[in-house]
Amino acid sequence: MIWNETKECMGRDEMRNLQSARLVKMVDRVYHNVEFYRKKMQQLGLEPGDIRGIEDLNKLPFTTKNDLRDNYPFGLFAIPQSEIVRVHASSGTTGKATVVGYSRRDIEIWQECVARVLAMAGVGKSDKIQVSYGYGLFTGGLGVHYGAENLGATVIPMSSGNTKKQITMMEDFGCTVIACTPSYLLHIAETLQEAGKIDKIKLKAAILGAEPWTENMRKEIETKLNIKAYDIYGLSEIMGPGVAADCEYHNGLHVYEDHFIPEVINPETLEPVAEGETGELVFTTVTKEALPLFRYRTKDLTSITYDKCECGRTLARISRFKGRSDDMLIIRGVNVFPSQVEAALLEIGETSPHYLLIVDRINNLDVLEVWVEVEERFFSDEIKILEDLTKKIAHVLQAALGLAVKVKLVEPKTIERSEGKAKRVIDKRKLI
Template identity: 60%
Template sequence: MYWNKSCECMPREKLQELQLERLKEMVNRIYHDVPFYRNKFQEAGLVPEDVQELSDLQKLPFTTKVDLRDNYPYGLFAVPLEKIVRIHASSGTTGKPTVVGYTRKDITIWAEIMARSLVAAGADSHSVVQNAYGYGLFTGGLGVHYGAEMLGASIIPISGGNTDKQIMIMKDFGTTVLTCTPSYAIYLGDALKKKGIDPESLKLKVGVFGAEPWSDSMRKEIEKKLKIKAHDIYGLSEIMGPSVAIECEAQDGLHIWEDHFIPEIIDPVTLKVLPYGEQGELVITTITKEGIPLLRYQTHDITSINPEPCGCGRTHLRINRLQGRTDDMLIIRGVNVFPTQIESVLLELGEVEPHYQLIVRREGSLDTLEIKVELSEEMFSDKISNLEKLEKRIALRIHSTIGINAKIALVEPGSLPRAEGGKSQRVLDLRKI
């Protein structure tokens, strides 16, 4: 099922012609309307006319989050403020937030591709969408909201947290689609179990989860706990918000809407473009945004591009499930470690809960990794000798996966911090480097 079949199933040749036309127009616009980009082009000895084919994109400069912060708040806007109808900002853990602005056309495009995304995941105009993403400066809540309204679905703008009310509304309002972070979906599944509510007694069918990296093993865990089909969605405030890419019902990579975004994969060290299939940092160019168009924005997200045709019939490239971020990636004893690798091992074992915390310390000149893992209720009451065997089994599996030894600490159910609504804090890096 499609929301906009002519765009979603556009022949590749026609799609690339459209991309080039829009890229040329976008480059010309930012050169003349955004002093930051004009300076970047002049420093590189470039003019807009240097873009004659899609491959010329590789000649153009990158944009980074630092550039957005250096131009805080409106320095990268390409239109006067009176044409901006909405302003969002990323939460940011340090310093000032990154600010993004939307024209009326931007909001319409955002709603349209969000509607596409919801339909790709299995929603339709009869769906009841419980939106547990946060509303406010964060783009998640309003992004999903406008897309669901354009689709004609019934949207419940409950936002994050308040789990008892989430469950009450899920039951009483007949929710069929849940949108939230994957860690909160797990939390809701656990809460249903504690209340003795069988997920199959609900009308819930589909979940659309994003805003943090998660593994395929975690997907299986969510699907088991909530009895739904769980879809990965990708977006970031700087580019648009949720809806940049989505898994279709095949659940085999996320279609990135290429009539609005051009994706590239680069080596995060050399910044050279990598061929399809190779893993690296995702870079995105917006080709239809009016408010704050971004050229070759370095997302820091680690993934690869799959160019193979999808069984759903959509022709847009797919990005594979995110493996983490270049700036969240842990380097322990020279080894790159992503939390999702640990998560996959823990969930595959099936004897522990999908709640864990990675603690990195530096003892002398040596980095150490401790992994706190919650036991399941069944295992918590088990014999100490069995728990010791489980610790060893986990440690061996972790070592074979990431190549380093980790101390495993099994903790009682419910003892680790929960993410009620927002992103979970999986990592504590206590090193003073």
């Protein structure tokens, strides 16, 4: 099913004309309402009138996550606080969150985009969708929730965790669709198998995202649960879940480019790459009122194609992500940077600056183990002292990362030294 055929099946020339008109209007509004962008444009000798259409997009400055942090919390908002109806935030590398604001119209567009995703997955008014993404400042839960309500489906707002209760509600309420991370759904599937309840649930589809996953994982999920699994992509800075998603042909994610203009650039030269070539994904928002962004660098590595899809949609499609151009990890939907771990360990004072992050996927759930070097004296003391320090570090890291971690204390010189860039991460997950 196509939710909005007018926009999702629009001809390329017509789409470019729409994008151009929206871009010109957005640039003019941002120039006059956001001091940060006005100064950036002035430094480049740019005025709003210099942007006449999408062909001038590359004249605009890039925006990075650091720009949002430097203007924390509301410095990039383009509308008065009285017109902000909601804020969300994602975790930051230094404790400062990336704050996102929404106008009433922004929320309506978000609902529309998520409704498109759900319709693409065959979800309709008769379906019951269990939303098992986290609610709160994280955009996942509420983003899918409001989109499902907009579609007319029945929403079961479970949030994440408490697998036993998830399964009980799934069974008792006759849930037909679930939205969560793919690794968590595999965990649910295995718990269902162990309980002998696979045949007692009515699931037909899953809307999965918030972490990297593979085509093999999709097949495993579909086989274990006898359902169809769909990939949803988004990032809070641009909107939240629903920026792009795949259809039943799973041949790339359709980008809702009537709202978000995608580019793929070389992360070193910052120049556009050819269609089909891998580079860093960049978005310009053209309908956002509260937090419009010029050429936001996502750090996600992908390629793009503009061919018409077999499903009939003409929207640009991005390929499965091949990694990131920075060192950020995504673990159970949470953004984790090695620098967060380093900052937290330095605060403790009883550890050396040498540490190692080991990420693995055990029983289909991402697990983070942090190796920390401590002074030799700790190993000659009572076991309880080591245990207490381990608990203390685990507590500090969980507070800093928003994620439970396993801590392993190791003796000095255990972690390999490097003359170049220190190797801080071993990712054992097979994500590509």
